Amino acid sequence: MAEDEKVNIAGIVTDVGNTKMKKTGSWRTEIPTVNMDICTGCGICKQFCPDGCIVIENKKCIIDYDYCKGCLICENVCPFKSITSKREDK
Amino acid sequence: MTLNVLEGSMAVAESVRLCNPDVIAFYPITPQTHIAQEIATLIADGKLKCQHIEVESEFSALSAVIGSSAAGSRSYTATSSQGLALMHEVLFAAAGMRLPIVMNVVNRALSAPINIWNDYQDSVSERDTGWIQLYAETNQEAVDLTIKAFRIAEDKRVLLPIMVCMDGFFLSHTMEPVDIPKSIGNFIPKYKPTHAYLDSKRPMSQGTFAYPKPYNTLRHELSKTIDKSNIVIREVNEEFSKKFKRSSGNGLIDTYKNDRKISIITMGSLAGNLRYVVNKRDDCGLLRIVSFRPFPKCDIIDALKDKETVIIFEKDISLGTSGGSLFEEIRSALYSLDKKPKIIGVVCGIGGVDVKTDDIEKIIESADTMDNGKIVWLS
Amino acid sequence: MDDKSLLAPGYSTCAGCGPAIAIRTLLEATGEDIVICNATGCIEVTTSQYPMTSWKVPWIHVTFENAAAVASGVKEALIAQGNDKTAVIALGGDGGMLDIGFQAVSGLWERGQDVLVICYDNEAYMNTGIQRSGSTPWRASTTTTPSGLVSKGKIQWKKDVPAIAVAHNLPYVATASIAFPADLKMKIRKALSIKGPKYVHIHAPCPVGWYFESSKTVDVAKLAVESKMWSLFEIIDGEKTLTHKPKGVPVKDYLRAQKRFKHLTDEDIDEYQKRVDASFDKEFKK
Numbered sequence: 119m120a121e122d123e124k125v126n127i128a129g130i131v132t133d134v135g136n137t138k139m140k141k142t143g144s145w146r147t148e149i150p151t152v153n154m155d156i157c158t159g160c161g162i163c164k165q166f167c168p169d170g171c172i173v174i175e176n177k178k179c180i181i182d183y184d185y186c187k188g189c190l191i192c193e194n195v196c197p198f199k200s201i202t203s204k205r206e207d208k
Numbered sequence: 209m210t211l212n213v214l215e216g217s218m219a220v221a222e223s224v225r226l227c228n229p230d231v232i233a234f235y236p237i238t239p240q241t242h243i244a245q246e247i248a249t250l251i252a253d254g255k256l257k258c259q260h261i262e263v264e265s266e267f268s269a270l271s272a273v274i275g276s277s278a279a280g281s282r283s284y285t286a287t288s289s290q291g292l293a294l295m296h297e298v299l300f301a302a303a304g305m306r307l308p309i310v311m312n313v314v315n316r317a318l319s320a321p322i323n324i325w326n327d328y329q330d331s332v333s334e335r336d337t338g339w340i341q342l343y344a345e346t347n348q349e350a351v352d353l354t355i356k357a358f359r360i361a362e363d364k365r366v367l368l369p370i371m372v373c374m375d376g377f378f379l380s381h382t383m384e385p386v387d388i389p390k391s392i393g394n395f396i397p398k399y400k401p402t403h404a405y406l407d408s409k410r411p412m413s414q415g416t417f418a419y420p421k422p423y424n425t426l427r428h429e430l431s432k433t434i435d436k437s438n439i440v441i442r443e444v445n446e447e448f449s450k451k452f453k454r455s456s457g458n459g460l461i462d463t464y465k466n467d468r469k470i471s472i473i474t475m476g477s478l479a480g481n482l483r484y485v486v487n488k489r490d491d492c493g494l495l496r497i498v499s500f501r502p503f504p505k506c507d508i509i510d511a512l513k514d515k516e517t518v519i520i521f522e523k524d525i526s527l528g529t530s531g532g533s534l535f536e537e538i539r540s541a542l543y544s545l546d547k548k549p550k551i552i553g554v555v556c557g558i559g560g561v562d563v564k565t566d567d568i569e570k571i572i573e574s575a576d577t578m579d580n581g582k583i584v585w586l587s
Numbered sequence: 588m589d590d591k592s593l594l595a596p597g598y599s600t601c602a603g604c605g606p607a608i609a610i611r612t613l614l615e616a617t618g619e620d621i622v623i624c625n626a627t628g629c630i631e632v633t634t635s636q637y638p639m640t641s642w643k644v645p646w647i648h649v650t651f652e653n654a655a656a657v658a659s660g661v662k663e664a665l666i667a668q669g670n671d672k673t674a675v676i677a678l679g680g681d682g683g684m685l686d687i688g689f690q691a692v693s694g695l696w697e698r699g700q701d702v703l704v705i706c707y708d709n710e711a712y713m714n715t716g717i718q719r720s721g722s723t724p725w726r727a728s729t730t731t732t733p734s735g736l737v738s739k740g741k742i743q744w745k746k747d748v749p750a751i752a753v754a755h756n757l758p759y760v761a762t763a764s765i766a767f768p769a770d771l772k773m774k775i776r777k778a779l780s781i782k783g784p785k786y787v788h789i790h791a792p793c794p795v796g797w798y799f800e801s802s803k804t805v806d807v808a809k810l811a812v813e814s815k816m817w818s819l820f821e822i823i824d825g826e827k828t829l830t831h832k833p834k835g836v837p838v839k840d841y842l843r844a845q846k847r848f849k850h851l852t853d854e855d856i857d858e859y860q861k862r863v864d865a866s867f868d869k870e871f872k873k
Contacts, residue, residue, distance in 0.1 A: 125422050129637045132412045268656035272656045
């Protein structure tokens with residue numbers, strides 16, 4: 119018989135924000151890439167990214183592929199067409 | 209000790225005042241109303257300082273005190289019957305979230321047909337929700353159990369919600385001499401939760417989603433915790449009795465003239481009638497169940513092991529089993545005995561009908577001729 | 588990743604989730620001194636899977652229909668603890684807040700407690716599989732109001748909850764959209780600056796339930812606003828003001844962008860346009 123694993127009382131989680139250990143990037147079938155020559159770092163993609171995977175550093179958009187689920191909203195909202203996508207082979 | 213002649217509901221309201229809850233929420237329902245009104249009056253007169261949420265349903269009453277308890281404040285509510293049934297879903301949540309809420313249940317029958325009088329179908333139906341359930345025989349005991357309930361619920365070994373059950377009308381609307389302690393001193397220390405609070409400096413997530421494995425473990429932990437709460441219930445009962453010179457038996461069960469061959473068993477105020485019968489006769493003693501949850505199996509076995517006959521008088525029905533839950537559970541507890549007493553179940557007082565001492569005696573007298581396991585419905 | 592966000596990544600919302608955008612934008616405006624009381628639903632179940640949580644702010648979930656009642660209790664507990672600073676937010680989808688949980692919301696509003704009620708509206712019960720809600724728009728096909736040989740989808744018009752909120756004499760009621768984040772954040776900040784009960788209703792498209800490509804979530808949300816299917820306004824002490832004047836793009840552009848309306852004929856869409864125009868004019872052309 120299996121033993122009970124250790125659990126926190128009432129299923130309470132105090133290690134807040136620990137879902138960052140779950141790399142949802144593995145879900146992705148399409149991958150967006152940023153053309154740094156065109157990107158102005160305007161941050162519109164960051165504003166609309168549902169998964170919080172975009173940061174703006176040195177006026178450029180950086181996508182964190184650990185979490186990017188490949189929805190391609192960023193590609194779609196970019197006013198400068200600096201983001202393009204292609205099928206991702208894994 | 210000063211005795212005052214008080215209505216049960218007023219007495220309970222006074223005991224709640226002594227326990228200093230931070231947040232209370234009520235939805236009025238007969239026969240709980242006098243408790244809600246009296247506590248509202250205590251607040252209106254500045255005698256009780258707490259946040260009072262005038263909710264729009266019993267479902268919200270319990271949900272609100274789940275919120276306040278989860279935020280780390282001592283929380284209290286009270287209800288009856290349909291109101292308790294409406295809370296059903298959140299009863300499980302309160303226990304699973306390990307929130308030490310205290311709730312007086314003023315017992316009343318359930319619809320249909322609609323009926324406002326006393327029986328225990330309401331609280332007994334909620335026996336599997338993870339709440340501790342204590343039943344009062346008298347108004348004094350309703351006061352004492354309410355005070356003890358806060359202490360038990362908030363004990364770090366327990367952290368479970370408690371229902372303190374008292375009979376609708378028979379207790380809630382009846383005047384009896386009651387001692388309300390002037391102060392309970394430090395019997396109930398300030399509630400400082402270390403497991404559940406909602407503080408933006410120490411964020412936590414409460415009420416998470418759990419996959420089968422952790423869910424299973426959490427329910428197992430809950431089951432073990434309520435089982436073990438009997439230790440704390442006993443301790444608190446003992447400490448209370450040292451301080452206030454009153455007790456509820458050993459905290460779990462109460463016996464009276466238990467050296468006789470027949471044991472008559474019940475919960476709540478009906479024990480008064482049974483005591484009268486015990487005093488009149490020389491063949492039977494009383495076993496009163498104070499704690500229905502946790503179910504004091506060992507104490508019951510110990511109290512009944514030498515009996516020839518046990519007769520359970522209960523004001524609840526587990527529809528589809530012909531009898532009541534207490535009967536089934538006591539019968540199951542006695543299964544481990546080599547020499548098992550004859551057991552008879554009596555469903556009585558349903559919908560508030562009087563349970564007459566003459567009828568109780570008739571059943572005791574005819575027990576000899578009844579088959580083992582017989583269930584009698586007393587109308 | 589965005590480490591400053593109060594919602595850590597790794598949660599399991601679908602790709603292109605509108606409600607996820609709503610919550611992220613909301614949290615940009617609230618700051619961290621808040622308590623979130625979350626109804627059961629997509630956001631709750633995807634962000635709090637034991638032993639993990641995405642929420643870096645205090646968060647509690649109890650059941651589907653009691654987020655507002657739980658928030659009532661949390662608020663009073665904080666007051667009892669001498670804390671009248673921390674903002675308490677009752678949060679849920681259209682099912683949890685506008686249908687099954689609406690009684691608790693109405694009770695909270697009537698009591699006048701200082702709690703912000705937020706609905707992220709994706710216009711159906713998405714967590715259980717796209718069943719219709721009171722907030723599902725007219726003629727949308729859902730799994731419980733499927734279009735068919737004799738059915739054109741949901742029979743009823745969308746429930747007007749902001750109007751019901753106003754009927755509770757709320758000091759602040761606003762609608763918002765994930766496509767207009769500055770407007771949304773302004774409304775959340777304004778709501779939190781007002782003492783008392785307040786309501787912000789956020790339109791948040793669901794690519795899975797509305798049947799459009801995950802990349803189009805913001806486009807669809809924008810079309811809803813520009814076609815007058817969803818209006819952005821605030822109501823302060825009963826005074827209603829549009830915060831964005833819609834361009835008046837044809838309703839057809841919005842409806843044809845999603846497959847939940849694909850059964851509608853051009854005549855049906857003409858009828859739809861008339862109802863939308865009449866409804867908008869009644870509200871805003873006075």
